[in-house]
Amino acid sequence: METLNLTRRAALAGGGAALGVALFASRASAQTGPITIGCLVPLTGAGSIYGPGMRDAIAAVVKQVNGAGGVLGQQIQLVTEDDQTNPEAAVRAIRKLINVDKSVAVLGPWASSVAAAVAPLCWENQTLCAIVGSADSITRLPHQGFLIRTQPSISMQAARFGKLAIDLGGKSIYFLGPQTPFTQTYIDVVAKMAHDKGLTFNSQIYDGSKTSFRSEIDSMRQVAPDTVLLGGYVTDIAVVLRELYRANFTSRLIGFGTGVNTSLLQGMPKEAVEGVYAVTPSASLQGSAYQKLAALVGNPAPGPFEAQAYDMINLTVLAIAQAGKATGVAARDAIRTVSQGDGTVVDNAPDGLALIAKGQKVNYEGASGSCDFDQYGDIVAAKFKIERVLNGQITTVEIS
Amino acid sequence: MDSYLIAMVTLAAIYAMMAISLNLSWGLAGMVNLGLAGFISIGAYASGLLTTVLGWPVPLAILAAMIIGLVSGVALTYVTLRLRDDYLAIVTLGFAEVIRLAIVNELWLTHGSDGISGIPGIVAREYGYGFELGTLALALAAVALCYWLADRVRTSPYGRNLRAIRDDPEGTAVAGKNVTLIKVKTFGLSTAIAALAGAFYAHYTSFISPEIFQPLLTMYVFLALTMGGTGNNRGAMLGAFLLIFVLEASRFIAPSLPQFSAVQHAAIREMLVAVLFILTLLYRPQGISPETRHR
Numbered sequence: 001m002e003t004l005n006l007t008r009r010a011a012l013a014g015g016g017a018a019l020g021v022a023l024f025a026s027r028a029s030a031q032t033g034p035i036t037i038g039c040l041v042p043l044t045g046a047g048s049i050y051g052p053g054m055r056d057a058i059a060a061v062v063k064q065v066n067g068a069g070g071v072l073g074q075q076i077q078l079v080t081e082d083d084q085t086n087p088e089a090a091v092r093a094i095r096k097l098i099n100v101d102k103s104v105a106v107l108g109p110w111a112s113s114v115a116a117a118v119a120p121l122c123w124e125n126q127t128l129c130a131i132v133g134s135a136d137s138i139t140r141l142p143h144q145g146f147l148i149r150t151q152p153s154i155s156m157q158a159a160r161f162g163k164l165a166i167d168l169g170g171k172s173i174y175f176l177g178p179q180t181p182f183t184q185t186y187i188d189v190v191a192k193m194a195h196d197k198g199l200t201f202n203s204q205i206y207d208g209s210k211t212s213f214r215s216e217i218d219s220m221r222q223v224a225p226d227t228v229l230l231g232g233y234v235t236d237i238a239v240v241l242r243e244l245y246r247a248n249f250t251s252r253l254i255g256f257g258t259g260v261n262t263s264l265l266q267g268m269p270k271e272a273v274e275g276v277y278a279v280t281p282s283a284s285l286q287g288s289a290y291q292k293l294a295a296l297v298g299n300p301a302p303g304p305f306e307a308q309a310y311d312m313i314n315l316t317v318l319a320i321a322q323a324g325k326a327t328g329v330a331a332r333d334a335i336r337t338v339s340q341g342d343g344t345v346v347d348n349a350p351d352g353l354a355l356i357a358k359g360q361k362v363n364y365e366g367a368s369g370s371c372d373f374d375q376y377g378d379i380v381a382a383k384f385k386i387e388r389v390l391n392g393q394i395t396t397v398e399i400s
Numbered sequence: 401m402d403s404y405l406i407a408m409v410t411l412a413a414i415y416a417m418m419a420i421s422l423n424l425s426w427g428l429a430g431m432v433n434l435g436l437a438g439f440i441s442i443g444a445y446a447s448g449l450l451t452t453v454l455g456w457p458v459p460l461a462i463l464a465a466m467i468i469g470l471v472s473g474v475a476l477t478y479v480t481l482r483l484r485d486d487y488l489a490i491v492t493l494g495f496a497e498v499i500r501l502a503i504v505n506e507l508w509l510t511h512g513s514d515g516i517s518g519i520p521g522i523v524a525r526e527y528g529y530g531f532e533l534g535t536l537a538l539a540l541a542a543v544a545l546c547y548w549l550a551d552r553v554r555t556s557p558y559g560r561n562l563r564a565i566r567d568d569p570e571g572t573a574v575a576g577k578n579v580t581l582i583k584v585k586t587f588g589l590s591t592a593i594a595a596l597a598g599a600f601y602a603h604y605t606s607f608i609s610p611e612i613f614q615p616l617l618t619m620y621v622f623l624a625l626t627m628g629g630t631g632n633n634r635g636a637m638l639g640a641f642l643l644i645f646v647l648e649a650s651r652f653i654a655p656s657l658p659q660f661s662a663v664q665h666a667a668i669r670e671m672l673v674a675v676l677f678i679l680t681l682l683y684r685p686q687g688i689s690p691e692t693r694h695r
Contacts, residue, residue: 052663113611141518
């Protein structure tokens with residue numbers, strides 16, 4: 001019977017501790033003073049190389065705004081939770097941000113799987129949510145406007161991919177890529193673009209873990225495309241490029257920045273990668289907001305996700321000020337008033353807050369782009385960086 | 401605050417079902433099921449698809465999910481019967497991966513990695529707070545039912561057979577017990593409960609995608625059961641609640657450690673779970689509520 005006693009004791013202790021946490025947390029949420037904004041980013045797991053930078057960018061803006069007197073006369077309190085790049089963990093984390101901390105907005109969900117999993121909790125609890133996750137389907141959820149996305153959707157990325165192929169004079173375009181959650185969207189979008197222009201389009205999906213793609217390349221060569229879109233990552237693109245070089249294949253090659261980048265160049269013979277193009281979503285590197293972000297976080301070259309995090313918090317703060325009320329509904333209703341329109345262009349929150357306080361309209365132009373949103377919450381236009389491998393170096397061709 | 405606590409207890413109850421499921425197969429019968437997440441996803445997708453695509457009523461869909469879970473569990477044990485314990489672990493792990501890949505690739509049915517959204521709640525979601533409370537009550541009732549069932553199995557003569565198979569399968573077979581049949585039946589019951597947990601998860605959160613059912617989920621359930629007490633159904637429940645308690649309570653430590661960054665807070669949380677597990681294994685390897693010895 002000793003074991004039974006212990007179980008009871010453990011249960012009691014557990015219950016007591018739970019109550020303690022409950023009391024502690026309810027005391028924390030009972031403070032009505034500051035406006036709470038939640039930050040839900042990957043600090044562990046696959047996305048953990050990006051989450052900390054995003055969090056730091058958001059924290060820097062919060063500090064800047066609080067230093068300038070806060071918003072609506074209240075300070076902003078930033079609460080960060082780790083989404084572990086895992087939708088199950090993220091659902092628990094956002095519950096805490098919404099139900100315990102009473103966050104007006106939750107900023108950051110990076111992975112598509114995480115963003116899709118937490119989205120229903122945002123609209124059910126009337127909390128504004130700004131995400132990165134790029135799967136097209138997320139912004140098509142019935143989110144009543146509570147969702148905005150600063151990252152170009154997969155369709156937008158695919159469209160830029162296709163546009164480059166067509167702009168470079170491709171008449172017969174071929175997509176060759178591994179099976180990923182996004183591959184079919186790439187193919188559908190580019191196929192439609194090619195069809196509309198009367199161009200030839202073919203595609204082939206391969207298993208990215210294979211060590212040779214000779215049969216895939218042979219069947220591609222029968223079509224003799226003049227432009228090939230490579231959908232893969234570094235490991236499989238390295239093999240594909242070697243085999244194309246060996247096969248003396250000279251058509252134009254275009255990849256994504258996730259596949260054609262400096263780590264690809266390191267392990268490759270120069271000749272095999274020479275002339276290959278790369279397309280990557282880019283921050284608005286020439287914009288004044290990007291310069292301000294760089295100065296604020298003390299990093300001369302912040303990445304695209306830091307730029308987006310910077311825009312998320314600036315937009316949220318401006319929307320709250322514009323609405324005159326710190327609630328999720330008010331922020332949702334005001335977000336497009338401050339992100340687009342004919343107001344005075346601003347590139348940071350304190351400037352915008354000063355103008356809004358004078359009753360003027362503002363139009364935020366961000367570090368990631370102009371941050372104008374359509375009815376789904378998607379950005380209207382995105383910046384992309386087009387690069388090309390020239391003399392063994394990655395060279396930027398243009399940012400547009 | 402209270403809706404947060406309700407949500408966490410509901411999730412802990414769902415974990416408790418998973419832990420009871422694992423206790424039946426691994427704790428009692430010694431069949432290592434590293435593919436638990438696969439069976440959970442079968443239940444979640446079965447119930448989620450039946451309600452969203454075919455418009456079935458939720459209770460009927462959950463029942464169907466359990467039957468599909470049971471059938472897939474029986475089928476898998478049947479083909480792996482001739483394998484030794486450690487091979488069963490590998491096969492189940494592979495099985496879960498096959499299920500995950502099937503879900504990712506069969507776009508026509510599962511929408512791939514976009515997942516299935518808008519799954520109706522067991523209680524209508526429009527009730528708001530009532531939905532939260534109602535789902536909690538039903539989840540706790542389901543745990544109670546699973547516990548009752550699993551403990552009936554454990555305390556019956558059949559349960560003695562299970563422990564005998566776990567500790568000495570050859571001896572049990574020599575004693576005239578139909579080891580094969582007992583294993584298949586128990587694994588089927590266990591996977592039916594795993595499917596029930598998956599269905600509850602789907603109807604509670606309204607969204608499922610293949611990334612939710614990663615091997616990490618299986619590991620969490622193993623962790624819960626080991627901490628609670630392998631072989632003891634009460635320990636399984638206790639471990640599940642303790643796991644969620646530790647995972648969640650550790651969030652509230654962050655404000656009292658302002659000297660650390662957010663990244664370090666996240667790391668501390670993960671370390672805390674690991675340390676707790678190591679301490680349990682060191683000082684109480686039988687778990688908090690260990691298996692009671694029977695006649």
